[in-house]
Amino acid sequence: MSITAKCSATVLTYFLTIICLATSGWVSAQETLRVLSWDGYADSEVVSAFQQRFDVAIELTLVTSDDDLWQKINGGNYDVFAVNTAELQRYIDQGLSRPISMTNIPNHARQLPRFQNLQAIPGLVRGNDTYAVPYTYSEMGLIYNRKLINTPPQSMSAMWDPAYRDRVLAFNASNHNFSIVGLLRGVSNPFRMTDPELKQAARELAKLRRNVLTFYATAEEATRLFVKYDIALIFGNYGTQQLKALREAGADIGYVIPREGALAWLDCWAITQNSRNPELAEKWINYTLEKSVSERLTQQHGLANTITAPENDNTQNQPIIWLEPILDPLARKTLWDRIISGEAPEAF
The missing domain is CATH 3.40.190.10 (Periplasmic binding protein-like II)
Structure with missing residues (x-):
C-alpha cells in the first residue's frame, strides 16, 4: 500500500472512530x-x-x-x-x-x-x-423637583395638590394607578378592589387629571418632559432606572417612599x-x-x-407593597380609558 493510501486509511479510521464514540455517548456535546x-x-x-x-x-x-x-x-x-x-x-x-x-x-x-x-x-x-x-426590583416611589419643592413630600397624595397644577407627570397604566388610590384610601387589598372601590378610585383619578401635564409611557419620555417643562412631581414607575436617567440629564431631584407605602x-x-x-x-x-x-x-x-x-439610600426600611395579580384587569382598563378620554369625575 502506498504512503498516500496508508495516510488516507488512517484519516478515515480516525474520523470513523470519532463518529462511533460520539454516537456511543463516549464523546458528549457541551452542555x-x-x-x-x-x-x-x-x-x-x-x-x-x-x-x-x-x-x-x-x-x-x-x-x-x-x-x-x-x-x-x-x-x-x-x-x-x-x-x-x-x-x-x-x-x-x-x-x-x-x-x-x-x-x-x-x-x-x-x-x-x-x-x-x-x-x-x-x-x-x-x-x-x-x-x-x-x-432585581424597583419601588415606584415619588420623584420631586428640588428646585420647586423645598420639603420632601410625605404622601403620594401630593400629586393632587392644587399647587402643582400642570406640573405632575403620571404613568399611563390602569393597574398601578388604581392601586395607588387604593393605598391612599386604605382599602384592604389594592389589587383586589371591589366595583364600588374602583368607581371611587376612578373619580379620584379623574380629579388628578387636572394636575397632570401628561401621562408618560417610558422613562426616556419622562426625562425629556422634565427637562423641557417645570415639572414638580413624577410618579416613578421605573424606579432606580428612572432616577439614573434623570440625574444623568442634570435634573436636581429627590426621591421618597410615601408613608402609605410604594408599589414595587x-x-x-x-x-x-x-x-x-x-x-x-x-x-x-x-x-x-x-x-x-x-x-x-x-x-x-x-x-x-x-x-x-x-448609595445614600433611605428607603430600605420604608414600606413597600409587592405587586400581586389584579382581580379584574379589564374593569380597570375600561375605567382608565374613560378617565384619559376626559370624562368628568362626576361621571363615575
Whole structure:
C-alpha cells in the first residue's frame, strides 16, 4: 500500500472512530443552558464569565413584555427565566415552573434583609416549595423637583395638590394607578378592589387629571418632559432606572417612599418544568447573586440589585407593597380609558 493510501486509511479510521464514540455517548456535546431574560439581566460579560467557569454554553433569549414571555415559555424550550412575582402565579398554576432547591442557592444568604424571608414575599412559595428567587426590583416611589419643592413630600397624595397644577407627570397604566388610590384610601387589598372601590378610585383619578401635564409611557419620555417643562412631581414607575436617567440629564431631584407605602415590582429567576438540567439552572441563579454580578445590574444598567443597598439610600426600611395579580384587569382598563378620554369625575 502506498504512503498516500496508508495516510488516507488512517484519516478515515480516525474520523470513523470519532463518529462511533460520539454516537456511543463516549464523546458528549457541551452542555447548554437556555436562559430567557429581560434586557440587562444577563449581559454579554455576565454570560461569558458563567460559560467559562462552568464550561457550558448559554443560549440567551430576550423578552420585551409579559405577554412575550408567556408565549415563549408555552411555545419553546428553556431552562431558567426571569419573571415578576405577579406573573409567576400563572406559570405555577399551569405547571410550567418547578420548585427550586434552595440548598443549591447559598448566595441567598447574602441578600438584603427584605429578601431573606421568602415566605413573606407574596407568590414565591407554595406550601413548602420555593418557585423563584429574587434578582432585581424597583419601588415606584415619588420623584420631586428640588428646585420647586423645598420639603420632601410625605404622601403620594401630593400629586393632587392644587399647587402643582400642570406640573405632575403620571404613568399611563390602569393597574398601578388604581392601586395607588387604593393605598391612599386604605382599602384592604389594592389589587383586589371591589366595583364600588374602583368607581371611587376612578373619580379620584379623574380629579388628578387636572394636575397632570401628561401621562408618560417610558422613562426616556419622562426625562425629556422634565427637562423641557417645570415639572414638580413624577410618579416613578421605573424606579432606580428612572432616577439614573434623570440625574444623568442634570435634573436636581429627590426621591421618597410615601408613608402609605410604594408599589414595587420584583423580578425573580424561576426554572421551567421541562428544564433539561435544573441543577445547572440553579448554578446560574446562585451565580447571579454573587456580589459582583448583582452589582453590575446597578452600575451598568441602573437596576436595583438584591445584594447591596443603593448609595445614600433611605428607603430600605420604608414600606413597600409587592405587586400581586389584579382581580379584574379589564374593569380597570375600561375605567382608565374613560378617565384619559376626559370624562368628568362626576361621571363615575
